[in-house]
Amino acid sequence: MKYVAMIYGNQAKWDSFPAEEWTEAVAKQDAFNRRYRETGELVGAYGLADAVNAQLVRRKDGAVAVTDGPYLETKEYIASFYLLDCESLERAQQIAADMPFADVEPVELWPVLHESAVDM
Template sequence: MIIIYGNAELWTSFPAEQARKALAEQDAFNVRYKETGELLGAYGNADAVRARTVRVRDGVSAVTDGPYLETKEYLASWYLVDVEDEQRALDLAAEIPFASVGAVEVWPILHEAAGNAL
């Protein structure tokens, strides 16, 4: 799994033309690696303002706004890739356009959870 961290302050600092160019580059990356079969899916998250936290205590569900971040960065997007080895995942992560302005992490998936084969 490749994770891209977002930063609202950073995103809003891009001039409109630069933002359009970055999104076009990201779309090209997605198309290229979808065609090779290495990109299984690419998912962008809403910003943290739209996130909700669910807690269940004593059988009662409570939904609150949040999470309330104590950092400027948040989980903005994630990619599920199927590659030969860790080095290939790192190579793909380095090609993600946003890696040049923010953090991109690579996390190995240990196993597929039951029920995902639907």
């Protein structure tokens, strides 16, 4: 079963993170990614741009409308997400708990109920 694991953040949180600790934090994340890619349980890991770069795309009366900003009016936004492929929910929970930032922020875990093949 596939799961999406998400880590939230905000600009103030990232700005308060000491610059000298980023190298170690990135190295820990890279090690996590390698470990679970090797087991085949990490399908993909994606870090997102800051919320200021988000856009909303809609279609209204057949015309495309693009506006700036994330959908939700909130300080927190999705900072990164991971696609896991695990044999059980318990295994997905173990992997989510092993994420380097899980001791600082909770990891939101969602089962993927439907997948549409893109390489037909």
